[in-house]
Amino acid sequence: MRRSTGHPRVRWSRRGAAGLVVLLALALLAGCAAGPSQRPPVAVRGELLPAAPPPPAAQAPADPDRLPEAEPLRSGPPFADCTDDVLAGLAAAGTPVPEGRTLRIGCGRLTVPADRNRPDLGPARLGLTKVTAPGAPADLPALVVLGDTGVDGSARAAARLAAQLPDPVLQRYQVIGMDRRGTGEDLLDCAPADARAALLDAGPERGDEAAMSALLERSRSIVQDCYLLLGGQLTSFKAAGSADDVEALRTTLGLARLNLIGVGDGADAAAGWVAGHPGAVGRVVLDGPGDPTLDEPARTEAVTAAAESAFDAFAGACATGPDCPLGPDPRASVRRLVDRLSGTALPVGDGDSLTAGATLRAVRTLLSQPSRWPELQTALAQADAGDGAGLARLLAPLGGPQGRFDAALATRCNDSRVRATPGEAAARAADWDERFPLFGVAAAQDLVACGPWPSGGQVAPATPQGSALPPVLVLGTAQDPRAPQSGAERTAEQLGNGRLVRWEGAGTGAYPRTPCVNAVVGRALLEGRAPAEPVVCPP
Known part of the structure; x- marks a missing residue:
């Protein structure tokens, strides 16, 4: 949409951008201000992640179709109530919570290194959202959501997903959304208007x-x-960075294995995490990944x-x-x-x-x-x-x-x-x-x-090495505008233990939009059972 030149130039809202390069840039870009956060104040769990390694995972079950048990959640960052704010945001975005569904929503932050190979770049802070049914026990297993950058921040995507989940799933899990880098609270807004x-x-x-x-x-x-x-943080906005952030969240939550749903390009990042950390994989659903080949x-x-x-x-x-x-x-x-x-x-x-x-x-x-x-x-x-x-x-x-x-x-x-x-x-x-x-x-x-951008590196999930990978559900939608269904097929092949579910529907994200897909994913999340053979679901 063509815009008048009178609009203000709003810059990236990340606090803590590191180094002299950033300070110089801020001086050069006088008049650029960071927008205020819409979340309530919350405590930050340290400036960097703890140095201790994550807890070891239990061995994968012998049954080839059996998924690891969903662990109770015993720790994690603090969350402040933000129910009204998030629900208002969903309504404004055209995706209100269905009538009759009541949610309790808390907002928090996760602090991670901007680049694990460049400590000098300092930290990045990612928004978190925890969504539960009212009165849910505090130790319910966590179901982490990693959303698509083209739709919304993952933290809000978690609330939107929770609003649609079947009742048994919402009663079994607390849904935790983690923003992708540059989205949600930590919005990337650096381009000239x-x-x-x-x-x-x-x-x-x-x-x-x-x-x-x-x-x-x-x-x-x-x-x-x-x-x-x-500065050097420009190249950190990628699937590999989000895969690292998933592992950081697992460590912060103190879980041996992580239950995870990735949607759209969030599924690409989740697939990269799965390939890199097979021993930490719990009950995982990759919904609409692109073709990694x-x-x-x-x-x-x-x-x-x-x-x-x-x-x-x-x-x-x-x-x-x-x-x-x-x-x-x-x-x-x-x-x-x-x-x-x-x-x-x-x-x-x-x-x-x-x-x-x-x-x-x-x-x-x-x-x-x-x-x-x-x-x-x-x-x-x-x-x-x-x-x-x-x-x-x-x-x-x-x-x-x-x-x-x-x-x-x-x-x-x-x-x-x-x-x-x-x-x-x-x-x-x-x-x-x-x-x-x-x-x-x-x-x-x-x-x-993309011509002037530094050459990046595509995250292609390879066959995981080392620990045995439990079954991973990979969902592909026939008419998904952001990924061909072949993306799910290739992802399942490369992971080696992907269990393919094809939905003959349309849109990004098959779950929880059709009874057939809901039944397959429900068995995985609630009963710990993956399909032994590929599944085809009607529109």
Whole structure:
């Protein structure tokens, strides 16, 4: 969404950014202020993790389908009540707690090294959320949630998941969400507003090499500003860092084995932790991981094909409904809207305007959440009628002030090794525009957006070495816009003891959205039994 230059420039809110580089950067970037935390004050459990090694895990059970017992939780960081604040946030995000479900929510923090290989960079502080049913015992086993950076911080994702969990699961566990780096309370917000808007607003008409070169320069200014502020911490926003953070949380909780649900790219990070710490694996669900065998551009190509398929599901759900606001052919309606906005952006007030690129971003973001598809359908129809306010509201959590765009960009770029030149991106745009008519050019633009970033390292779960790995549930959704179903298949293969569950549904995260998946995951979490053979669940 194109924005007026009068908006304030809000910078990254992490306190404790280390070293002289950061101090110099803060001096250079005068006028940049950290936003206040929305969480209540809580105690911090030390500046760094305890040096003692984690407790040894018990041996894996002899039964090949048996999962380790869920341990009672005996320790952990302090939590302060934040029920009203988190529930209000869920309601504002369009995912309120269902009627009849009551939750008790506490907020805390986990302090970890910004980079375990660079002690000079100091600590990072990650938001935690503990969610239980009212009156739940304090020693219930922990079920940790690691969410997707493109949707929300994991701490809030834990509350959203807890609101949907079957009653027996919520009664058996306390759900603990840990924010991914750069999300939630510890929001990464370091990009110049105009450069961020340029990437968000880039439309399908900007696929030539000259346009790609211009986007590369915009991305370079993002890297420069973020590096001035963060220095060496810029490369810590990645799946490998989150995998380390999961192990840090296990140590802090004092658990021999950790029960864990990873969703979207949170499943990628969780898979990396599983491969690196097989002896610490408890009851683990990887829900919608990407394909660990792919790097760029093959990875983006696979994800873009998945997004087009998810849009077909979205369009079909609308067209077969009783009153689709997008008419009998939703794909054609959206295509006409995008083509019109490519010529003239739609004013939405305060000097802002809705562009074709922003519209596609909003569509692709909401495809991951089928519960919000009616809201997206209505907003698209209103934009077609000349009112873009609804789409602008949907896009604000991603690209607005205090949005998720910077963290999602940093994580995606840091988790890939390959960089594309403007010429290569333009060639991909021409090819993908034919094959993926809605999202192809935008996908190629995302490739060039990573061009100036330091080359990262993809986390690919290998077959765990050493301790025996208990069964790990790996869920793949047929029409997931953020990961092809082959991602779950390859992840299960590489882990060696992954138990594959295919759901023929749509959206990111299959659990707990269908009775078949709920039954399989429920047996794992409640009875400690994994399926002996792959499972296919109907839509």
